[in-house]
Amino acid sequence: MESILKIENIAAGYGRVEIVKGISLHVSKDEIVSIIGPNGTGKSTFLKAIFGLVKVFTGNIFFDNEDITGLKPHQIVKRSMCYVPQDNNIFPSLTIKENLDMGAFVRHDDYSKNIEEVYGIFPLLSGFKNKKAGELSGGQQKMLAIGMSLMLKPKLLLLDEPSAGLAPNMVDEMMKKIELINREEKAAILMVEQNAKRALKISNRGYVLSMGKNMYEGTGEELLNNKDIGKLYLGE
Template sequence: MEDDLNPLLKVEKIKAGYGETEILHSVSCEVKEGEIVTIIGPNGAGKSTLMKAILGLLKPTQGRIIFNGKDITGKNPNQIVREGICYVPQSDNIFPSLTVEENLEMGAFIRKDDYKNKIEEIYEIFPDLKERRKTKAKKLSGGQRQMVAIGRALMLDPLLLLLDEPSAGLSPKLVQVIFEKIEKINEKGVSILMVEQNARKALSISHRGYVLVMGKNRFEGSGDAILNNEEIGKLYLGE
């Protein structure tokens, strides 16, 4: 991992929102190379807004976002993707009328090399998709669709993968599968920043976590430290 002075991603006191409504109030966070970092908090805390600001879908009104040593604040999403960040939104994250393989091919839109080997790598992570490579995405289960969305993001070999509620709407069995896949992706060298309502499960596989409340940093620490914090447990982990 990189040392503490040079995180892969460093968000410094950003403010961002929609129109006149400010959602993020001087929020900071960082992801070191090789880490899984989870952001938790109640609905409306600004978690998804933070993701959108990192990817350039929202322009911060204050603060900086540093990625891989470069200031990416205010860059457009296409530029940020080229720098090595890929984003999997919670919804509308696949092309329903395309097959599994066509969806993956769409993820290779800026690759200049032969991406066929990359598709096979994705199938190694998600064997279910290989069996259904010619199946229309609209015929897949919720868990399989999420696998397609994550697989498509991986087609660009990102340095950092942003996941917005990867387990949303899935059965407990599929939630377990998705988190196992996230760990496997991380083991292959991809750093991960995710927002997740299933806080306990997400923190259990995370190196570190942050708690956002009303658009502000409330807590931060290792995944275990947050899981074992009584105050956080009562307020945000349903204990």
């Protein structure tokens, strides 16, 4: 399968501080790929760097065979890559419907069908279309945040800790939704996850990062069964 995202040895960070110190990675068009690793290893910063939210010092990012290194988020969004931040990822004083409208802000065509699709994936949301997003539970807010990003029919979805802060049963639910989105919406998914085991179970492949660099790479199963990784990062 052709790759949708290809990253060649990027270094990135804030100001002059280098946090990502040379990571390479690729994601194919139909894949779910997870990035795991200990805290403070630059996973989230790496995701932000792909999306143009953090400065890339060296290296290249290719999306859909186009070099997007250094582009701004609003330019990247127009190329159908969406990013869902870990926190503060909804507009609390807007209703669910208005949040979805904002997700479709860059679209100028009729997106009403798309809204119905999102409600189809997250039936819970369709129950309170006119409720303020700030009144939703934490899990529902995460679903809404992902729903917003689906309004642009993304070819690639970047998810920062989609299960963080969720109750255990909601974590399973979230992972199922991610699989569903990958299958039904034909969106490739690159996610950073603290909940490494759960994430690797649904992932085609995974990358283990350490100190801002690649450590291991393998299929979800390989990484789950690797004893070193198990000891270090999966809490066994």
